[in-house]
Amino acid sequence: MRIVILGSAYPLRGGGIASFNERLAEHYQQLGHEVDIYSFSLQYPNFLFPGKSQFSDESAPNGLRIFSKVNSVNPFNWIKIGLELKKANYDLLIVRFWMPFFGPCLGTIQRIVRQNKHTKVVCIADNIIPHEHRIGDQILAKYFLNAVDGCVTMSRSVLDDLKEINSKIPATYTPHPLYDNYGPSISLEQARAALKIPVEDKVVLFFGFIRQYKGLDMLLEALGKVELQELNVKLLLAGEFYGDEDLYQSLIQKYGLQDRIYLHTSFIPNDEVGKYFCAADVVVLPYRTATQSGITQVAYHFDLPMIVTRVGGLPELVHDGLVGTVVEPNIAEIAKGIASFYDQNKGSVFRENMKEEKKKYSWDIFGEEIIRLAK
Numbered sequence: 001m002r003i004v005i006l007g008s009a010y011p012l013r014g015g016g017i018a019s020f021n022e023r024l025a026e027h028y029q030q031l032g033h034e035v036d037i038y039s040f041s042l043q044y045p046n047f048l049f050p051g052k053s054q055f056s057d058e059s060a061p062n063g064l065r066i067f068s069k070v071n072s073v074n075p076f077n078w079i080k081i082g083l084e085l086k087k088a089n090y091d092l093l094i095v096r097f098w099m100p101f102f103g104p105c106l107g108t109i110q111r112i113v114r115q116n117k118h119t120k121v122v123c124i125a126d127n128i129i130p131h132e133h134r135i136g137d138q139i140l141a142k143y144f145l146n147a148v149d150g151c152v153t154m155s156r157s158v159l160d161d162l163k164e165i166n167s168k169i170p171a172t173y174t175p176h177p178l179y180d181n182y183g184p185s186i187s188l189e190q191a192r193a194a195l196k197i198p199v200e201d202k203v204v205l206f207f208g209f210i211r212q213y214k215g216l217d218m219l220l221e222a223l224g225k226v227e228l229q230e231l232n233v234k235l236l237l238a239g240e241f242y243g244d245e246d247l248y249q250s251l252i253q254k255y256g257l258q259d260r261i262y263l264h265t266s267f268i269p270n271d272e273v274g275k276y277f278c279a280a281d282v283v284v285l286p287y288r289t290a291t292q293s294g295i296t297q298v299a300y301h302f303d304l305p306m307i308v309t310r311v312g313g314l315p316e317l318v319h320d321g322l323v324g325t326v327v328e329p330n331i332a333e334i335a336k337g338i339a340s341f342y343d344q345n346k347g348s349v350f351r352e353n354m355k356e357e358k359k360k361y362s363w364d365i366f367g368e369e370i371i372r373l374a375k
Helices: 016-030 075-088 100-116 137-145 156-165 188-195 216-223 226-231 245-254 270-279 294-301 331-343 347-360 363-374
Strands: 002-006 034-042 066-071 092-097 120-125 150-153 171-173 202-207 233-238 261-264 282-285 306-309 324-327
Touching (some): 016 034, 066 075, 066 100, 092 100, 100 120, 100 137, 137 156, 150 156, 216 233, 270 294, 294 347, 306 331
Parallel strands (some): 002 034, 150 171, 202 233, 202 282
């Protein structure tokens, strides 16, 4: 097939979304399909972007054709790109949708492409309604969804949101595949030496962009609880602040956590991701809300146990007592879950179980589901 993926890719630093799109393109290429990626020349206006930079300093991925052409806020560009893709007559257009802001841009391009009566349009929906709600979200999401032929969601909660907005659209749920593009595992000793962390420390990891809905503040308050103070649990905090950094710094000061936190609060490039996951005992996702999270699929790749909150699709990916622990989204339960992980020495059992469990999350299964839906 001739396939085009419409969504973030190099040189944008789209975090997991860009990495996912590139990995999906590689997967289809390995199967013999012809694949292009149409990414953004302008993804977010600067005033809407919460981080420090939208662009990566890393090398371009090998073997991928990436065209940075889409301007998210220019309607004339949407028409131009739509006509270009319509004329190219791809068999399949895969569109990545994660927030309604992109609804007008992507929805307009899709409408034009579908006029060729040949290209099928399948959406991969990370979210339908975002974690941080805004006025007009449903209208913009509806405009986008009304111009797709089918939709793949990676959590059942997103599938439910989709059906509320458009119950007629062909849609399916299939779990987020593994992020296996961050290199092989290294030993805990190697990883901790690289990050200057003593081998004997008890270390939990918080990884990814730091946003309010991800609950880092609850994790910091949990670290201040007596049970975690007595265990001397330390936090490896790896990710860029996408919001008010002062809130978190004030909690660090309030609970005297300065000596119990390893701060790496800049963007983590792809070739350094592995050492953070290999240096930790467990990764904690203390989210207030969630659909799914790519962090769980990075953790599976590195066989790193997880403690997640019971929100959205996280319990679908982290089976309680098998590969990690599911707790209620509050400070006391997060603290209890971490303490139990260490007190009951669960790490080695969880790691063994992950080796089998992660076989479910293959790119073969995910990629085939998109093709099946398109057909």
